[in-house]
Amino acid sequence: MSDQYIPMIERISEEYDESDSNMILELAATDQEYAALKRQMSELKHQHPFIEMLLEGNGEVQITAQEHEILNQYFRLYSRADNMERKHIYFRGHTDGFFYLKKIGAFKKE
Numbered sequence: 097m098s099d100q101y102i103p104m105i106e107r108i109s110e111e112y113d114e115s116d117s118n119m120i121l122e123l124a125a126t127d128q129e130y131a132a133l134k135r136q137m138s139e140l141k142h143q144h145p146f147i148e149m150l151l152e153g154n155g156e157v158q159i160t161a162q163e164h165e166i167l168n169q170y171f172r173l174y175s176r177a178d179n180m181e182r183k184h185i186y187f188r189g190h191t192d193g194f195f196y197l198k199k200i201g202a203f204k205k206e
Contacts, residue, residue, distance in 0.1 A: 116185070123184045130184075133177045140170050 108115075124131050141147045144166050150157050159167065197203065 119185055119188055120181060123181060127180065127184075130177060130180045133173050133180070137170060137173045137177065140166065140173070 102110075124134060144163065146157070146159060146163055147167060147170055150159070150167065
């Protein structure tokens with residue numbers, strides 16, 4: 097082994113954040129439902145700045161019953177988008193794994 101060799105798990109770990117980001121961009125570009133969910137989430141945060149304060153701020157935050165419902169709506173959208181992201185990454189992993197096995201000749205040709 098040369099000094100340049102980096103084990104595959106380490107290489108994947110180092111590149112994971114970029115790969116993850118690319119897969120999410122790919123999902124947004126190819127899935128209209130996902131893109132619409134992300135737009136709705138962005139619009140809610142823009143229309144209701146308390147959401148950002150609650151998610152990113154610190155200290156005490158009080159919200160009204162109406163704001164609580166808006167926040168619940170945001171979390172429902174977030175959950176749906178997150179599920180779509182995880183499903184996309186899961187199937188992308190299968191695709192990448194299949195391609196890798198094919199590349200290394202793990203499948204016999206008959």
